[in-house]
Amino acid sequence: MPSMLDSLPATAPPPATGALAGLARWFVRRRRVVLLLAALAVIAAALAGLGVGRHLSSGGFTPDEAPSARADRILAQRFGAGAPNVVLVMHASEPGAQEGAAAGTGPAALVGRALTRRLAAAPGVVYAQSFWSTRERALLSRDGRTALILVKVAGNEDTARATWNALAPSVVGKRGPLRVQATGSLVVNEAIDAQSARDLSRAELVAAPVTALILLAAFGSLVAAGLPLLVGGVSVVGTLAVLRGLAAFTPVSVFAQNVTTLLGLGLAIDYSLFLVTRYREELGRGHPVTEAIAAALRSAGRTVLFSALTVMASLAALTVFPIFYLRSLAFAGIAVVALAACASLVILPPVLAVIGRRIDRLDVFAPLRRRLPGNRTGRGIWYRLAVAVTRRPVVAGAAVTVLLVTLALPFTHARFGLADDRVLPRGAAAQVAADTIRTQFPQAATSPVVVVVPGHVPAARLAGYARRLSAVPHTLRVGGPFTSTSASTHGAWLSLVSSTDPDSPAGERYVQAIRAVPAPGPALVGGDAATLVDEKAMLGAGIGWAAAIIAVSMLVLLFLFAGSLVIPLQALVLNLLSLTASFGAMAYIFQNGHLRWLVGDFVATGRLELTTPLLMFCVAFGLSMDYTVFLLSRVREHYFASGDTTGAVVAGLDHTGRLITAAALIVATVLGALTTSGISLLKMLGFGLALAVLVDATLVRGLLVPAVMKLTGRASWWAPRPLARLHARIGLHDS
Numbered sequence: 205m206p207s208m209l210d211s212l213p214a215t216a217p218p219p220a221t222g223a224l225a226g227l228a229r230w231f232v233r234r235r236r237v238v239l240l241l242a243a244l245a246v247i248a249a250a251l252a253g254l255g256v257g258r259h260l261s262s263g264g265f266t267p268d269e270a271p272s273a274r275a276d277r278i279l280a281q282r283f284g285a286g287a288p289n290v291v292l293v294m295h296a297s298e299p300g301a302q303e304g305a306a307a308g309t310g311p312a313a314l315v316g317r318a319l320t321r322r323l324a325a326a327p328g329v330v331y332a333q334s335f336w337s338t339r340e341r342a343l344l345s346r347d348g349r350t351a352l353i354l355v356k357v358a359g360n361e362d363t364a365r366a367t368w369n370a371l372a373p374s375v376v377g378k379r380g381p382l383r384v385q386a387t388g389s390l391v392v393n394e395a396i397d398a399q400s401a402r403d404l405s406r407a408e409l410v411a412a413p414v415t416a417l418i419l420l421a422a423f424g425s426l427v428a429a430g431l432p433l434l435v436g437g438v439s440v441v442g443t444l445a446v447l448r449g450l451a452a453f454t455p456v457s458v459f460a461q462n463v464t465t466l467l468g469l470g471l472a473i474d475y476s477l478f479l480v481t482r483y484r485e486e487l488g489r490g491h492p493v494t495e496a497i498a499a500a501l502r503s504a505g506r507t508v509l510f511s512a513l514t515v516m517a518s519l520a521a522l523t524v525f526p527i528f529y530l531r532s533l534a535f536a537g538i539a540v541v542a543l544a545a546c547a548s549l550v551i552l553p554p555v556l557a558v559i560g561r562r563i564d565r566l567d568v569f570a571p572l573r574r575r576l577p578g579n580r581t582g583r584g585i586w587y588r589l590a591v592a593v594t595r596r597p598v599v600a601g602a603a604v605t606v607l608l609v610t611l612a613l614p615f616t617h618a619r620f621g622l623a624d625d626r627v628l629p630r631g632a633a634a635q636v637a638a639d640t641i642r643t644q645f646p647q648a649a650t651s652p653v654v655v656v657v658p659g660h661v662p663a664a665r666l667a668g669y670a671r672r673l674s675a676v677p678h679t680l681r682v683g684g685p686f687t688s689t690s691a692s693t694h695g696a697w698l699s700l701v702s703s704t705d706p707d708s709p710a711g712e713r714y715v716q717a718i719r720a721v722p723a724p725g726p727a728l729v730g731g732d733a734a735t736l737v738d739e740k741a742m743l744g745a746g747i748g749w750a751a752a753i754i755a756v757s758m759l760v761l762l763f764l765f766a767g768s769l770v771i772p773l774q775a776l777v778l779n780l781l782s783l784t785a786s787f788g789a790m791a792y793i794f795q796n797g798h799l800r801w802l803v804g805d806f807v808a809t810g811r812l813e814l815t816t817p818l819l820m821f822c823v824a825f826g827l828s829m830d831y832t833v834f835l836l837s838r839v840r841e842h843y844f845a846s847g848d849t850t851g852a853v854v855a856g857l858d859h860t861g862r863l864i865t866a867a868a869l870i871v872a873t874v875l876g877a878l879t880t881s882g883i884s885l886l887k888m889l890g891f892g893l894a895l896a897v898l899v900d901a902t903l904v905r906g907l908l909v910p911a912v913m914k915l916t917g918r919a920s921w922w923a924p925r926p927l928a929r930l931h932a933r934i935g936l937h938d939s
Contacts, residue, residue, distance in 0.1 A: 219495050228501035228553045232494050235554030242551050246441055253444025257401050259451040260458040261361055262393030264529035265623055265815060270738035275656040275730030283697055284330045287731060288354035289390040290368060291650050293637045295383040296349050315380040323355055328367035330356035345644040357390060364390055387637035392625045395634045397458050399882050404462045407877035414873045415473060422866040426566035427559060432476035435551055439472035439544045440465055446539045456532040462886055463533060464540045470874035472544035474867040475508045478834060479552050481863055484563060493560045497553050505549055507837040510765045511830045512545035517757035518826030521750035526742055530815055586861025590854040593910040601911035604903050605781060612784035614791040621707040621811035622736050629882035630807050653700040653718060653731040660694035665724035670698055676717050678702045706733035739814055758829060766836055767931040768921045778908050779828040782900035786824060786892040794888045803891050806884040813885055820889055824896035835860050835905055849920055853913045868901030
């Protein structure tokens with residue numbers, strides 16, 4: 205005797221077939237066991253993810269194998285030298301007080317000298333150099349009121365941070381007549397860690413209620429709206445466990461926690477939104493509960509799988525870049541997207557089986573609908589828009605293309621640099637101290653260009669090399685050569701202070717000029733300016749491979765999904781257009797400093813951090829393909845039922861327009877919550893991704909796709925006969 209769950213109305217459609225439909229029935233039959241195992245997995249993931257922030261790493265923007273990175277490692281390992289990672293800014297209350305300290309008079313002398321000696325003698329400190337110990341005029345401000353102490357703390361990130369945290373309470377703050385502030389890479393990275401943790405909590409608090417309201421508006425029912433939120437919560441818990449697991453094997457950027465947590469949350473809600481919507485449709489067609497779940501998984505579940513694969517393939521392109529910041533985001537993002545898809549496909553079927561036909565309970569808009577005349581037939585704004593576009597496809601397509609290309613124009617003037625203290629909120633202690641150095645110490649040796657000669661070279665040849673380096677334009681002074689004092693190691697190094705900004709085109713040209721000077725042996729050039737040159741070169745070398753990975757994977761996946769070669773090519777071109785507005789906004793807002801009222805205050809440097817456009821491109825391209833797959837799934841259904849491409853596009857957009865809009869609003873809300881961050885990198889990434897998603901879901905899916913498919917007509921579905929037969933043989937279709 206059939207159960208109430210499986211009772212079949214007389215007019216029910218035939219049962220769904222296929223692997224996913226069979227999997228759905230298996231989950232429904234064992235729903236109690238599946239839900240119990242899922243609950244245990246969530247509890248285990250929550251425990252595994254506790255304190256994950258302590259295991260994540262700051263920095264990671266520099267390629268490990270770059271010549272500049274190798275130079276820095278040799279400096280640290282052989283010579284106990286290198287650029288300072290802590291810089292103390294010492295302010296005196298009276299003009300000239302610091303200069304008097306160097307002469308040995310006044311109370312500032314006692315404090316400054318004592319502090320320098322104490323830092324130099326502290327365990328774990330390689331060196332501490334100050335105006336008081338070196339009499340170096342470059343470490344004193346013009347008015348004699350401010351001076352610097354350059355400190356190099358030894359060890360890896362964790363060891364150096366522990367050393368500095370033990371020293372900082374007795375160093376920073378009011379010290380007699382001096383007020384001490386700290387900056388430098390070590391201090392900035394720690395401030396970024398703390399800020400990113402606060403930002404994630406704020407972003408989740410902003411995104412959660414807005415997402416709930418969007419889901420409620422989309423479904424009407426509190427029960428239906430709650431299911432995507434349930435799966436989204438599971439995704440967040442799982443994301444933290446994924447990050448903790450990855451951190452046990454490879455360095456993971458601290459930014460991965462913010463980006464992947466919100467990405468996984470948004471995608472899990474999106475995937476669940478599509479599955480729940482399809483389930484309600486199948487119930488409306490007369491399916492019993494079990495068969496409605498099976499039919500939903502057969503169609504929408506297939507779409508979710510392909511959508512997740514497109515996002516994962518796009519993120520995989522980041523792995524070609526030799527920077528652990530990008531690679532860790534790629535690994536974490538791929539795992540999190542897979543987790544979001546699996547959570548939707550595994551948890552929803554048994555939950556829907558338990559809820560059954562009560563999916564529409566607690567409909568908050570039912571009283572309003574009862575008062576409205578007539579019933580909605582689906583002929584809404586997206587239907588009317590699709591009809592209008594297909595009547596004038598050339599006009600509509602050309603207008604949108606011109607608009608998007610125009611919005612991209614500011615990016616043609618983009619300039620790129622390295623991340624520094626200015627990614628922190630304006631007024632942060634480390635950022636204020638660094639601003640003081642930039643304005644009052646233009647010749648300070650806080651970011652020198654260093655030249656390392658690893659092999660043994662006679663002193664006379666080293667001296668001649670130093671003279672040639674000092675003759676390079678913009679060189680202010682050359683320190684060294686300094687040779688190794690160990691009998692087991694050889695080599696020497698020099699420190700060059702120039703009049704150029706290391707994060708500028710002039711600084712890049714200076715590094716290239718230094719590298720062009722004939723050296724007495726193999727020489728490595730390091731420092732911030734050299735790092736920028738090397739990072740640009742390595743990222744530039746990887747862009748072609750990343751583009752190839754994205755293009756080939758998208759062509760293959762979309763061919764397998766749609767059985768056409770034309771549609772994947774259309775999708776690649778249209779997705780590139782969908783990103784133009786985001787890249788233009790990136791330059792207009794975050795490089796040039798406009799529209800702070802919209803995104804919140806930040807420090808504009810006149811440059812974009814070098815890796816962020818690459819990260820945004822890969823994530824946004826994957827998300828755009830995500831909505832391409834959802835739209836094509838419905839267009840394909842209608843086309844194979846009718847054979848009419850124009851009618852299929854109109855019907856597909858009519859059926860998915862409202863749903864894709866809701867999904868895009870959710871992802872834009874979740875990722876856009878990153879704009880509340882105090883870290884400008886996250887702010888820029890969040891705003892760019894939110895804008896890309898919204899442009900793609902409206903201008904591209906609503907206008908460009910119907911226009912292009914109207915113009916290509918039946919040719920949209922063309923594929924060579926051998927490939928068409930291959931697609932049919934593989935059987936990756938749900939019709």
